[in-house]
Amino acid sequence: MAETLALPKDQLIQQALVQMKTNLADNTWSDRQKLALTCRILFEGGHDSGLAGQITARGPTPGTYYTQQLGLGFDEISAGNLLLVDEDLKVLHGSGMPNPANRFHSWVYRARPDVNCIIHTHPVHVAALSMLEVPLVISHMDLCPLYDDCAFLKTWPGVPVGNEEGEIISKALGDKRAILLSHHGQLVTGASIEEACVLAVLIERAAKMQLLAMAAGEITPIPPALAKEAHDWISTPKRHGAAFNYYARRSLREHSDCLS
Template structure:
């Protein structure tokens, strides 16, 4: 006999979260492996733009982070060719140099102790939307993790290799997990690599949906209470882990050399 048909929505949500924590299978990867798999997964989803874009994750030592080597595309990143750098982008481990644009990562990490991973890319639909100088509009359930969690920088500060750009971008991001950069691209941050990877996938989908919807008519807003509920439900840590596990498995099928 059923025992859940009379339960309220919140009770069912709490029960489902508990089941996800105990029953979802998780493959254990190192941070280097997670970063490499994220690069390959995002490459497959159109986040490649030549050598543009950076991914980073905090290192074990304070004021250090892992990032990719300048000169390699996202489809060439492996767990072995990542660099460990300090705030000034001096290479502590690995060969080559970091992208000079990684400087604004240092500013974000300083401003946001809660952030452990940063992903900045120029995917096609995000880049197209950025040219219109309009904020991201979240009005569909799949992209609810970005609801009221995506900032907007309308004034393009130019190539982000100076400290000025780091100050501007980190201030504009504020306490959000994402930001649409006009005439530029996107930036997402996460408490974990898994969370940032999930948000990077979603923001490109969100931009594509918005462009399609704008071409057909006026976008209707979500009811705020339900949108916040969906945001919290779809952005729970275990959901981010499950999303990442799928993206990583798919990336490994296409790119077995990543790790």
């Protein structure tokens, strides 16, 4: 005899959250391996734009972070060729140089102690939407982790290699986890590498869906309360971890070298 068919929604949600904690396994990759996996996942997800874009994660000591070396594409990043740099972009471990645009990541990390990973890329649909100077619109259940969680910078400040861009972008991001940058691309943050990776995949999908919907007609908003419910339902560490693990398994079929 069924025991749950008369239970209210909030109780069923809590039961599911408890089950996720027990049944969804955490991965055992190091931060360097997770960063390399993220680069390969994003490459496969359309985030490739030559040498444009950076991914960083906080390092072992304050004021340090891991990043990829300039000159390598996302499909060439491995755990072994990542750099450890300080806030002046001085290389502390590894060979090569970081992307000079990494400078604005330091400003975000300083402003947001809750952020442990930053991903900035120029995927096609995000970049196309950024050319229209319109904010990201969330009007579909799958995209709700970004509902009321994606800021918008309408005025392009230019190439982000100066401290000015760091101040502008970190201020525009505010307390959101993502931001659409006009005439530029996207930036997502995460409390974990897994969270940032999943949001980066999602924001490109969101931009693609928005462009498709705009071409067909006017986008209809979704009820804010339901959107917030979906935001919180999907945005949990266990859900982010499970999604990341799936993307990683899929990527490793073609990119097993990234863990070395």
